[in-house]
Amino acid sequence: MILLPLILLGLASQPLSAGETIPQTVYFVGSGNDALDQHIKNLLVEHLDEQISLEAIGVxxxxxxTDSVVITIGSSAFSRVRQANPDAPIVSLLTERDFLDDYAIRAPGQISGVFYDVPLIRQALTGKAILPQATxxxxxxxxxxxxxxxPLIDQLPAYGMSARVFLVDDRDSLIPTLVRALGYGDFLLAAPDxxxxxxxxxxxxxxxxxxxxxxxIGPTQAYVQAGSLASSYAPFSEIVQLASEFVETYQKTGKLPLPSYPRQYKVAINKQVGRSLxxxxxDREEIARTVNQYLDTNGETSDE
Structure with missing residues (x-):
């Protein structure tokens, strides 16, 4: 029973002769979170060219x-697909830049994705948009x-800010180090560490x-619900839109673009924390506009 779909999958992905177009099937390997995977699949169906079909497969x-893109959700799915088929072209979603960059450098045109982490300069400017006097x-x-x-420390002076790193040597030193850090900074910037x-x-x-x-500030939208004041984040629709463009580039050229950050971000805020402090x-839209203006003024719209 397992052999038939494997045979069909192989036939759908056979190498093409001159003049033929690259197969119009894109494969999907999810994270294992059914609700998340289904939501992203639905968005992909909306954004992909209508001639491209999306098929969920197992590892x-x-x-x-062969010669068809595999879209993966999360670093675990990416790693399993990469191990199962080192030659498969992959567009990775919901993975961070630190994880994906090395793979993309080693396999240009074959590995791509949309970075899930928010550039730290954007997060820092989210804090400045809320506290304009912060330095x-x-x-x-x-x-x-x-x-x-x-990289963030090098970028901040252009925006009239500076940062200091406080090292946490072990679990027991976290809170004492945090107390020293809070005594220094106008706000604490949390990274995806x-x-x-x-x-x-x-x-x-x-x-x-x-x-x-x-x-x-930060590190993610989920932490705002827990009690961070604010965080920039890329909506899934923006991530999927860019991923769909990468897939279409592959369909036309046989190569994937370099992975990149999304083009647009939104801001999540915790109004209750704001009132308490x-x-x-x-409003969220005003904060996002202010951050974009900061970046535009300094020529950093790419968030690199």
Whole structure:
């Protein structure tokens, strides 16, 4: 029973002779979160060219794919597909730049995706759009993640800001280091560093900041629901739109573009936290416009 779909999959992906078009089937390997996967699949169907069909497959079927794009959701799905078929062209969604960049560099034209993490400069400017007088940003890092912040530190002076990294050596030093960081910064900028910001620690970080009347920006939309004041984020529709363009580029050229960040971002805010800290919050659209204006003025619309 398993052989038939594998045979059909192989036939649909056979190499083409001159003059033929690249197969109009795109394959989909989900994250295992059924609701998330179905939502993204629905968006892909809306955004992909009507001549392109989207087919969900299991990792056991990936080995038969040739000359057709596989869209993966999350780093685990990407890794499993990559292991099952090192030659498959992949568009990876919901993976971060630090994870995907090396693969794309090693396999140009074959590996692409839409980065899920928000550029730190955009997150920093989200904080500045809320606190225009802010000049000093506090950052927490482990010895392993400290290099994550260097590009941001280099970019900030163009916007009248600077940042200082406070190193967290171990779990026990997190809160004492956080207290020192909050004493320095106008706000704490949280990055997608799971060693520091994770379900086990986030409550303690947010409560400590709140008690010292300091705000936390980032690292994701989900953390805003937990108590961060605000975070920029790319809506799924924007991620899928760009991924669909990558697929169509492959259909035309046989090569995938380099992975990139989405073009548009929105802002999530926690109004309750703003009221509790007596911080007047502009509406979400105004914050996003202000951030874009900052970036446009300094020629950094690409968020690189």
């Amino acid at each position: 056991d079927q990936v080995a038969a794919v 000093d940003i506090a950052l927490l890092a482990t010895p392993e993640s400290v290099e994550l912040y260097q 799971s060693a520091i910001y994770n379900p086990r620690t986030i409550k303690h970080i947010l409560l400590t900041a709140y008690r010292r009347n300091k705000i936390v 007596n911080i007047p919050l502009p």
